[in-house]
Amino acid sequence: MSVLEVEGLRKAFRQVQALDGLSFAVEAGTVFGFLGPNGAGKTTTLRILAGLARPDSGSACVAGHPAGPASPARRLVGYLPEEPRFYTWMTATEFLRDYVAGLFGLKAEEARRRTNELLSLVGLQDAARRRIAGFSRGMRQRLGLAQALLNRPQVVLLDEPVSALDPAGRRDMLLLIEDLRRTTTVLMSTHILDDVERVCDSVGIIKDGRMVTVDERQALLDRYATPRIEIAFRAQPDRVAAWAEQVRRLPGIVSAVPDEALVRIQLGTDLAADQQVLAQAVASGMPVERFEHGRPKLEDVFLRLVGQAKEAA
């Protein structure tokens, strides 16, 4: 069952067409990765779903309610902007318990309990009584996630939730997001492909306000990602580059890119081509240090699809 439905969404800012007939749906209880380059229209879509902006045409529904500035859908949504801003004179507890819980009409006891739960979940229990003014960007991002979850939303909209975090903070945040699918549906916008690969069940790739493709993550990888080989030689880079040039001309090879003593080779649909490559490597006379099949990556899918969309445009 789809809990988020976007149909033919269009939105222009003066001369710039931010959304150009965007359509997609998100199944309940999944983490949906909303992937696209900067300026693709991800934030605009999330702002429309959060009721902060209106589309020029098309519709965006949350659990059957049209999204908008006065929509009941706002009760069902938790929203974390890319750079969440707070009343910095409040403490974290005041912000969650007295303010956000109050806006959702939670009773005092429930507000207190939920605040404690969430501060502990995002690892801010020790900073509960500190003013937000003294929080780091990472702490603010975690407090932002806590406020987005306070009302036990049916849908959580996360706009680049890990972009401001250090590696450890990023790992913790991704674990939290991964866990959320048990209780809610997550729409996470990002341009960091590794994060999508790690936590998302399905992926939508957006470019210039249009959905290029949308599918389950594994299905996308199976459909679009092509096999890769990496070969590392113990030889001079110019000899390696010459060898890469030879390999590039073989049938079934899409590309062969040298990088010092390493060559990255993209195979076509003929999977047996790797045997030819291995034979060529041995025949070259250069000692082979490593010969490795690369795992298909979402990055390949992304670059291929976004590249195609660019060419089509």
Place this chain on the structure above:
Amino acid sequence: MVTLLRKELREQWRSNRLLVVAAVLVAMGILGPLTARYMNEMLGSIPGTPEGLEAVLPPPTAELAVNELAENLAQFGLILALLVPMAAVVGEKTSGTAALTLSKPVSRGAFLAAKLLALVATFGLGLFLAVGAGYAYTGMLFAWLPVGGFVQLAGALLIYLLFYASLALLASTLMRSQLAAAGLAFGLALVLGIVGTLPAVGVLLPSALLAWGRSAASGVPSELPWKALAAASLLIPGLLAIGWAALRRQEL
């Protein structure tokens, strides 16, 4: 709405706005009777003051003290009423806190109304303390006048300042920067000041209430300017409604 109002009041306190408004108004409230009482003596003690100047200055009376009090509070209160709400909405829009709040189930009307009510509380408390201080100093330095008249003066000043605070709140809702909001608010206040010199318009503006409040505090009852009171009762919520209509159309 209660949550929003509580947040606004707490912000007025934590940001020291309440303290600053109260301190400035109380200082002006005390200064009015003090200058009325000691101005002549002070001028007389300054070497080189032209002879005979004291004679042309009005003699210190309770009525002069009330006039000084009302003028000080109206002038400095007006500046505060234009400055304090200047960032109320535009500041939240540019910082991003408005987006965080309005993505929750909160009406934009309640968002604005809470801000206006917090201004009522801030200026109400400030004027209560300032007029109270002015009453006490007038009593100690001149004569104890009826308290009821000072209550009327405080009420007239509150309506007057709230009108301009509503104007500044509207400017803050319409504009995209604090500077532009301040410019619009001061510009509108200036236009009203000029237009208000026309008798037909002047009787409708909240400033007409000040003369009534001043008379009442001096112990000389005068007729309540109903037209100005009615106009203010319509204009203050009217300005809020215009702001609400504008904010509803805005994207955050």
